[in-house]
Amino acid sequence: MSGTFGMADANGGPVRHIPVMLAEVRGALAPAPGKIILDGTFGAGGYSKALLDAGATVIGLDRDPNAIAAAAEMRAAYGDRLQLHHTQFSVLDQFAPAEGLDGVVLDIGVSSMQIDEAERGFSFQKNGPLDMRMSGEGVSAADVVNRAKVNDLTRIFGILGEEKNAGRIARAIEKRRQEEPFATTRDLAGLIEIVTPRRAKDKIHPATRVFQALRVYVNDELGELAGALLAAERSLKPGGVLAVVTFHSLEDRIVKQFIAARLGKAGGSRHLPAVEPAPALFSQPGKAMISASEAEAAENPRARSAKLRAAIRTDVPAPATGLDAFGLPALADLSCLGGYEN
Secondary structure, three states, X not given: OOEOOOOOOOOOOOOOOOXXXXXXXXXXXXXXXXXXXXXXXXXXXXXXXXXXXXXXXXXXXXXXXHHHHOOHHHHHHHHHHEEEEEOOHHHHHHHOOOOOEEEEEEEOOOOHHHHHOHHHOOOOOOOOEOXXXXXXXXXXXHHHHHHEOHHHHHHHHXXXXXXXXXXXXXXHHHHHHHHOOOOEHHHHHHHHHHHOOOOOOOOOOOOHHHHHHHHHHHOOHHHHHXXXXXXXXXXXXXXXXXXXXXXXXXXXXXXXXXXXXXXXOOOOOOOOOOOOOOOOOEXXXXXXXXXXXXXXXXXXXXXXXXXEEEEXXXXXXXXOOOHHHHOOOOOOOHHHHOOEOO
């Protein structure tokens, strides 16, 4: 979701946002004149610009209205070859041409633009409202922190943030919010710093996993990703390429499971009768996963955990349903993590 247009750093000066694993993504998609590629996470347009410069036509989607509004310069530069839509990528098939797409690229994670804007509340390093809504609509992170039951907070932090101290943090939140509701990112980060102080050997801030969990929950990111993978499957023409860049294990597991299930390989145990392979909806002639190079990770810290998975669509028709492709029942249904107190 990173790009190169119209940003500013914390000190107010311009900063260049580098699209992660751009060379690898471009290599997987092989953009060329006549190809139509959908960028489901337009952001600041980094991937889209590279695809357009190679001659492809790009359909760009972003659920953040600010990202679409900021792309006026790109629209003017590329004309009809760039189509932009303010929408969630889980419905990307609604914007695909009848003949199908030659490629779909998804960069899963928070946009650098959103992190840089303190008023969006994505980062504890910049004090702002505890918001985190990519679309600006719906339940905010403050709503979750101030209203969710302790058990639900524990599950959100533990499952979506893989936070080992989830219960301790949730109980501390409940105690503090009885005195005063959480309103800002520093409110929450400050409490977490007290509850789980940073040790000298810790590489990340103690609030990192909780903020990740809240962002994923508020924006239904795992449900959106599951929907986007299925929509891409429906939209790609035979030979079309799906390329997905992920940044943490939850997302990567979903993408890995989806592609593995769609390769049509026989499953089952050696202790049980052989299972007939399902028809392959994708092929994967190259490596199953590529990590960002050491050189890129050194230049761009955001790339350190980045992984690219790509697969090529076959001519097997997409099934009418497909959430079972993720290997677990209701994997994309975040509603199971709980509701709110009245």
